[in-house]
Amino acid sequence: MEFTIKEENGFKYIEEGEGEVLLLLHGLMGALSNWEEVILEFKDRYRVVIPMLPIYDLPLLTTGVKSLAKFVHKFVKFKKFQNVIVLGNSLGGHVGLVFVTSHPEFVRSLVLTGSSGLYENSFGGSFPKRENYDFIKEKVEFTFYDPATATKELVDEVFETVNDRYKVIRILAMAKSAIRHNMSKDLHKIKLPVSLIWGRNDRITPPEVAEEFNNLLPNSDLYWIDKCGHAPMMEQPAEFNQILNKVLEKIENQ
Template structure:
C-alpha cells in the first residue's frame, strides 16, 4: 500500500484527500491495508483518515475497547475534526459504537461491517497452536468466504503477531474486553444514521448478529453481500464501495 504513515503527537495515521472526514477503524488482527480500496475510491471526494489503533502499546490494565474509544476521542480532538463519518470493521466497529454512545455530537453517521459488540466467534480464548503455521492459516481463512482471500502475506503477518509474546497477551486482553463489553443495552441511544454492511457468510459475526444490530439501532439499514465473510471491504471491495457510496450520498445534506 503506497500511502504515507504520518506520525504526530504520538499518533500514527494515514490521511488522504480533502473534504468531509471519513474515519476508518481496523479490527483486532486487521491492518491499515484492509481499507486500501476504500482509500483509493474515496480520497477524491473526502478526507480519508485511518488511525493506527494502539492495541499493542496500551498498558495491560487499560487494554480494552473503552481504552481504544478514549484514544479515538483524543485523536479526533488533536485533529480538530468537528464531525466525522465512522467506518468500522470487527473490533473497529465496536470502538466506533462506544465512541458514538459517549460523543454522538462528533459523529455524522456510521458504517459497520462485521462489527463486534454483540457477539463474535473469533480465535476464542487462546491460541493453542500458535506456533503451527497451518493452524494459523486455517484461522485466517475462517475469516473469509473464499479462503484464497487469505494471502500468504496476510497469514505471515498474523503468524508473526501471534508468535510475539507481548502482542499475543494484548490481543487476548482486547478480545476478552470486547466480549465483556456487550453493547445491546446502549444501542438505542445511537440516533445517527447507521449502515450495516454484512457478509452473508460471515462466520465470525454471523448474519443473526447483523439482524440484531439492525433491530436495536433506531436509525439503521442492513445490506447483505453474498459469498462474503467477515471483511467485505477486502473480499468484495467493488460491491462494498457501491453500498458505501449510496450511503454517503444519502447522508450528504444531513
C-alpha cells in the same frame, strides 16, 4: 499501493484527500492495508483518515475497547474534526460504537461492517497451536468466504503477530474485553444514522448479529453482500464501495 503513515503528537495515521472526514477504524488483527480499496475509491471526494489503534501500546490493565474509544476521542479532538463519518470493521466497529455513545457531538453517521459488540466467534480466547503455521492459516481463512483471500502475506503477518508473546497477551486481553463489553443495552441511545454492510457468509459475526444490530439501533439500514465473510472491504471491495457510495450519498442528502 503504499500510503504515507504520518506521526504527530503521539498519533500514527494515514490521511489521504480533502473534504468531509471519513474515519476508518481497523479490527483486532486488521492492518491499515485492509482499507486500501476504500482509500483509493474515496480519497478524491473525502478526507480519508485511518488512525493506528494502539492495541499493543496500552498498559495491560487498561487494554480494552473503552481505552481505544478514548484514544479515538483524543485523536478526533487533536485533529479538530467535526461531523465525522465513522466506518469500523470488526473490533473497529465496536470501538466506533463506544465512541459514538460517549461523544455523538463529533459524529455525523456510523457505518459498521462485521462489527463486534454483540457477539463474535473469534479465535476462541486462546491460541493453543500458535506455533503451528497451518493452524493459523486455517484460522485466517475462516475470516473469509473464499479461503484464497487469505494470502500468504496476510497469513505470515498474523503468524508473526500471534507468536510475539508481548502482542498475543494484548490481543487476548482486547478480545476478552470486547466479549465482556456487550452493547445491547446501549444501542437504543445511538440516534444518528447507522449503516450496516455485512457479508452474508460471515462466520465470525454471523448474519443474525447484523439483524440484531438492525433491530436494536433506532435509525439503521442493513445491506448484504453475498459470497462474503467478515471483511467485505477486502473480499468484495467493488461491491462494498458501491454500497458505501450509496450510503454516503444518502448521508449527504439528509
